[in-house]
Amino acid sequence: MIESSSIKPGFAVVGCGKVGTALTKFLLDNGYQPVGFASRTLASARRLANLAKNDRFSELPWQITANAQIVFITTPDGAIEATCNAIAQNQGFSPGAIVLHCSGALSSTILKSAADAGAFVGSMHPLQSFASTEIRENPFLQIIISVEGDSRAVEASRTMSEDLGAVCMEIQTRAKMLYHAAAVVASNYLVTLMDLAFGLVEPAGIARSEALKAMAPLIQGTLANIEKVGIPEALTGPIARGDSQIVARHLEQIQDRAPGLLELYKTLGRHTVPIALAKKSLSAQAALELEKLLR
Ligand SMILES: NC(=O)c1ccc[n+]([C@@H]2O[C@H](COP(=O)([O-])OP(=O)(O)OC[C@H]3O[C@@H](n4cnc5c(N)ncnc54)[C@H](OP(=O)(O)O)[C@@H]3O)[C@@H](O)[C@H]2O)c1
Known part of the structure; x- marks a missing residue:
């Protein structure tokens, strides 16, 4: 029987590019459950769903996020806020979900529409360069992942960072750009x-x-x-x-x-x-x- 503390939450990825792929691959390796994948193109969403041996993929993110305990919005920085707003407008966040983006420059405040929908929001930025979706070695090993946001989101990000083999560093939301x-x-x-x-x-x-x-x-x-x-x-x-x-x-x-x-x-x-x-x-x-x- 699995101890409840060892059950890892289910996650969805919106934006199936380099960072979304790396997170998926190594969260899966650590027992996190794939819930669904969405991207601008169906081909990218399908590719990542296949990698995760999951059959839920879509071009419409709210179709795959609603049952996820953790939602990663790993689109390019310029599309994060609009993507979050579209998911919120379509009731795609369950209350209490953790919604994260991975931008180094932007803070969690751009996820306000998710917070308004009852989610906990944060950012989780890996200080690493991701050059491709073809990833073999764990790119998170021993790197710094800086996190900020609601305390529940920070806590979840810390646990995931440590599970990924990284070192978690908490920063102030208002100083994210610095x-x-x-x-x-x-x-x-x-x-x-x-x-x-x-x-x-x-x-x-x-x-x-x-x-x-x-x-x-x-x-x-x-x-x-x-x-x-x-x-x-x-x-x-x-x-x-x-x-x-x-x-x-x-x-x-x-x-x-x-x-x-x-x-x-x-x-x-x-x-x-x-x-x-x-x-x-x-x-x-x-x-x-x-x-x-x-x-
Ligand atoms: N790359 C790095 O070295 C690095 C390092 C640290 C943090 N980050 C951060 O990680 C995040 C993702 O970066 P990345 O390098 O992984 O980018 P990426 O490889 O370009 O991937 C972004 C993905 O988002 C999808 N996308 C674009 N617009 C979208 C929209 N409106 N709705 C849904 N999906 C959309 C694209 O979809 P399609 O494939 O379907 O066209 C693409 O697969 C960014 O916030 C970035 O700042 C990147």
Whole structure:
């Protein structure tokens, strides 16, 4: 006999793309029950239903959501709110159901129509890149899944995240967009930062294709140091040492050889001075000199 605590809830997926497929595959592996699948096209809904060995699929989401304890709306971000509204208008949410979306930028407030229908709403964002619906390895293993929303929705998201092998992190609903901005900085702007470094090394005679090879150990070493000792301790280099002469010479050469990159170099430098001050590795006088140079 199955203990009641081990019975996993039934879930429906609306939006049968990359994230909807990954959730389905690995929730099934953990004993969650498939209730139904809906997508913009019947072909996508059928494909995911087949994968789940389930025969309930539709282009009309409310036809498959009404009996689900958990409803995932995994359409593209721009379609989540309208999809939720359409399900609510067609009485597609049962009172007490948990309704979740997986957007990193949007909060659970866009699911208001489901909340008005008596559901508990939340967002459950996996910090992972899903590139395809062909998934073999569990993409949720040891990643962060950030959750926010009604306490019942957060609780259910936490349990599912842990079942999927992820680490659950609760964030504030009103700061969801800031959380997304942070992820953009950590991921996308790291690419921009590397582009800046390659742009500086090019006039020094190193081709971009070679630059990554040259800099990869430096990048990985820095990341390892950040993990090991944190910020500000991981900061090294001329600003950390208060070496304004070197920074002045950087500025001269950038002005001369890559002037389009000067402003970004200065801006990043200005943000680095307070980190060096927090590390207590430069004097207040040296910090003033650097700030003046980087203005
Ligand atoms: N991909 C990632 O790396 C990633 C990472 C974290 C979070 N997310 C989030 O996860 C969610 C889904 O993203 P995804 O990458 O899985 O997108 P996706 O692969 O493009 O899948 C979205 C699915 O939604 C369906 N769809 C589009 N409009 C619809 C509508 N009006 N009604 C019903 N279904 C509709 C599409 O259907 P058809 O196939 O039938 O045309 C498609 O299969 C988004 O909120 C996204 O921000 C994505």
